[in-house]
Amino acid sequence: MIEFRTVTKQFPDGTVAVDALDLVIPARQTTVLVGSSGSGKTTILRMINRMVDKTSGDIEIDGEDIYSLNPVKLRRSIGYVMQNSGLLPHRKVVDNVATVPMLNGVKKADAREAALTLLDTVGLDRQLAERYPSQLSGGQQQRVGVARGLAADPNILLMDEPFGAVDPIVRAELQQELVRIQRELGKTIVFVTHDIDEAFLLGDQVVLLEKGGRIAQAGTPADILSKPASDFVATFIGADRGRRALRVEVVNGRSVVVDEDGRPTGVLQS
Amino acid sequence: MIEFRTVTKQFPDGTVAVDALDLVIPARQTTVLVGSSGSGKTTILRMINRMVDKTSGDIEIDGEDIYSLNPVKLRRSIGYVMQNSGLLPHRKVVDNVATVPMLNGVKKADAREAALTLLDTVGLDRQLAERYPSQLSGGQQQRVGVARGLAADPNILLMDEPFGAVDPIVRAELQQELVRIQRELGKTIVFVTHDIDEAFLLGDQVVLLEKGGRIAQAGTPADILSKPASDFVATFIGADRGRRALRVEVVNGRSVVVDEDGRPTGVLQS
Amino acid sequence: SSGSSPLDAGSTSTGSAAAGTIVIGSQSYYSNEIIAEIYAQALEANGQTVTRKFNIGQRDAYLPALASGEVTLFPEYSGNLLQFYDKSTAAVSADDVYAALKTAVPANLEVLEQSAAADQDSYNVTKAFADANGVTSIADLAKVSNVTLGGNAELATRPYGPPGLLSTYNVTVGFTPIDDSAGPLTLKALLDNTIQVANIYSADPSIGENNLVTLTDPKNLFLASNVVPLINKDAATPEVTDVINKVDAALTTEDLVKMNGESTTDQKSSADIAKEWLDGKKLF
Amino acid sequence: MNLFLDGIAWIFDPAHLNGPGGIWVRIGEQLSYTFGAVALAAIIAIPLGLWIGHTGRGRDVAVLTSGGLRALPSLGLLIIFALAIGIGFKAPLLAFVILAIPSLLSGAYAGVEAVDRRTVDAARAQGMTEWQVLTKVELPLGLPLLIGGIRSGVLQVVATATLAYFASGGALGVFINDGLKTRDYAELIGASIIVTVLALLLEGIFALLQRLFVPRGVTAGRISDVRSRPLRPRAVVGSPIQEGK
């Protein structure tokens, strides 16, 4: 469990990115932070592994103040996956995955062996292990990024828009894969996105943020969808644009679900 | 009306990007080309204004072979909007919009005056006219791109993933704006995207492309959704992942529409 | 005019040659390099170990190196060297110059026996110019207006340069610095009439080859300048000085002209030229 | 320090400043070489560079040639030309033209190439002719790097023009050579100071020009664009502009 208690982050230039945030992120579940650009998602995420230092307040992991720990050690114990994978371009795929265990002192051969197993876990062919990141497609790179995040077998996995830069089809695949992996491993995942569909798809808990890291609403997807807490939430989830306001029409003898503008979004199963 | 007759494009390196394409794009409607990366969407689009030269076949606009026209003149008579707007960074917004009319010999003052009117059309504040593109947000830049595409009052507007790089919320706004503009102006729009939701939202006709520019299915959104012509189409529109296979569940006393995995997508209106 | 000199500053430190090794230097002047090569080969033939540091620019660069022991032996020209140490010297004849030179050199250097071979500055004009203006001596230049003299840059301030011409002969000349030690650029400028008078060393074969007229010097503007070895006293062992003195005794002005011609016209290397000369003289 | 002060004193001695062969004349010669050589090099290299940048053709050849030209020792070139032409200003000028060409050439083609291809593509798609694409888009946007190339060429020539004395071509090298040969170290240092100050002045002027010629609204060619490259193309972050709602 990760707990933020009235945490504030003000950058040196004066921007208050996160303002008195109170948030509990339950263990072994996926919590999705969603909000538009600049709402402070990344800042919140990075305060967990001290890539960004809080200005005030308390951050605890399983009851322990993270500021009592060495930041480098803390980071090695937390998986981190980012957009554009952040892979080291000068290391082969397998070495990228093996990096954190090796920083932790695992022997090279062992770390590489474990890395190969992880490639299986994320659904990558072992043949790709000896390639450089630039020789992979965007989707493959993201899989490597996930494998690397999992390499030290961390309890916590931070994911910052990990699928933001890939093509929608590949993206859908990766999302499914993540759902599968999480079912198997049961990590505490904190996932950042600005795509509300992705948030609803992946989140056990969805935290909808406004500017300054203020929580507009937090809850399960169904909660948020059925009872938007404010106009802002309603706008954000698309309720006001009629995208979420659906009705049924019959086309070619089948019940097609359409939105307010009459645009079809799916077919109702009988 | 734009007509492709067994049009093939082979690039010098041997790639056959478009293979014997037959396609009719009706006038005064929006036709969306959708398909995954590398399926030849951009190539097809760019053959219309001869930014890419066909290898064989015929391309006609309103019955006239485009190869009988001067390519520079042809381009000036067709609007083009691309991802990342492609605005000239060293010209002010208003001058960017006025560029094509001025190339066509319109006087500077008149072209600028017309440009300001166009900024209204695309929903931009006239105050932004004197800014440079880099001083605008991504969404604003795209609006300027659309205004520029419309500046010479062309019959045809080509749009290559115009909203691909902006944040989903802004994107939704821009899509609505385009729908509105099209309702007012009634251009022949050819729109490229790899987002099937966007295709269904904007397209009067949707053309689903496979590798090599082969048409997997073409028709209205409702047609495609209710009767996918092949497994490929079904996969692409998400039917197989259960995203389009919807059912209704009651949460908090409201009918929430959920997909096969139980992820909510909207609320059914009574 | 300057207070301290960067070149002097270096003279206190480093660089003394290993004991028993003779470090022979030469000017960046091909003819001087030939003589240095002769010294080197002669010493080597007599069992000495020699290091060559040729092509060290002008006196200002190499004299401090000699003083510091970075270089131990250097073929020099008596008149020019004397003027370097004593700008106002009155000595003119070869013997007077040599005598004056012996006392003028710094304490830790000495000059060995001077050779009969002379190679001194001289003013030359083309045959056409000499005939047209009736010029045979430097004094005759006073009759001609708009005369430009060409030579190395340092000539501008040397006692025998334009100031000396004015004070000794009352001749006023323009000056064009051409820094190739009376090489092809100077010669070409003279033949093209870009300059009318060129300072060319008397042993330069181009004087003969181009039919140049060397102007006589009745008032002894130029000092006699004979080949003379300058040596660091620490290196002046009898084994060395005997060999060098023997070489100098055998060297003649004609030899110099001939060897210079072999270098420029026949493009032979200084090593080959020196070897042929030594073989021809059968000194050792 | 003493030497340095002597050098400064040497410069401001009126006897050295004026008259034929005085400091002013030599500075004039130094600058004539600089601007003359760069102008001649520009006539050759800039159109060629623009053509290479615009068409993408001959790029490899250009890279190789300018690399090779860069490796040519100016002293050797100058001497070769002097032996062929004789003394005077022509041989040094020729050598300096060759010295300046690589910078100008690479400035021109790098400038054009640095322009975002999508911008060029969009310009063409709107119906600009190739000439218009070059003159209205690539040239103004490539100007910072092009000027950078000219600046680099100017600085190289101004520092190297001191070698002109090898061919009796005048310029400030005359003092340096003279000071060296006559042990007048005040002259030597004084002339070096002048060369350095000239170079710095020109550098300052060009830095200013470069700033002036960066088209407004563009940061291309400034070093800051490497530093602050965002992770991905994104709608403005931290900018005061509000989305038009």
Add this chain to the structure above:
Amino acid sequence: MNWVVNNLGLIWSLTLDHIALAVPPIILGFLISIPIGWVANRYHASRGVLLTISGLLYTVPSLPLFIALPAILGTGILDPVNVVVGLTIYAVALMVRSVADALAAVDSGVRQAATAMGYSGWQGFWQVEFPLAGPVLLAGLRVVSVSTVSLVSIGSVIGVSSLGYLFLNGLQRNIVAEVISGIVATLVIAIVFDLILVAVGRILLPWAKADPSARQTRRRTAERALTGTVTS
């Protein structure tokens, strides 16, 4: 041409002298520039100052520098060390900017990823930033190499043996072939050095070849180095 054939020995020994004078400045310049460039990149405020000073060093004409150095260093006048130090100064002047640019060009995303993975500052620099700056550093080093090789000749004017001897001696003796052979030999050394640097790059940076985006940044930054304040 005859002259060349008869003097291959001389050309060869001068070539060796030339190489011996050129190599130390290239290596020293590189090593010295790394910490300076690092500071320039790390502390934004220092960047302008450091780059200006190094640019200023480059405007000092070489000949007087070679002559003035013995006074400053206390070396002998003919000591090759003078030329080596002088050329090292120029190399540093050129290289500092390359190092700063190279480090700045390292993708900030990758740098952050490294921090997030738990690299400490020192580890992160040597194992991630420095190798990733490699391609741009190499491009800068190639410029330094060419410029150094061509500048060595000037040392001949003050009597430090190099291929420049062939220029001065060829001039006096009016042997064009001698001057040309000096130019050609200089060119050959520059090309060989360049090939060696490229080969070393291939070996040490195998990933760079596979990475088109790195290639582009490298090219851009190299060209910036060439068209920036760099003079030779």
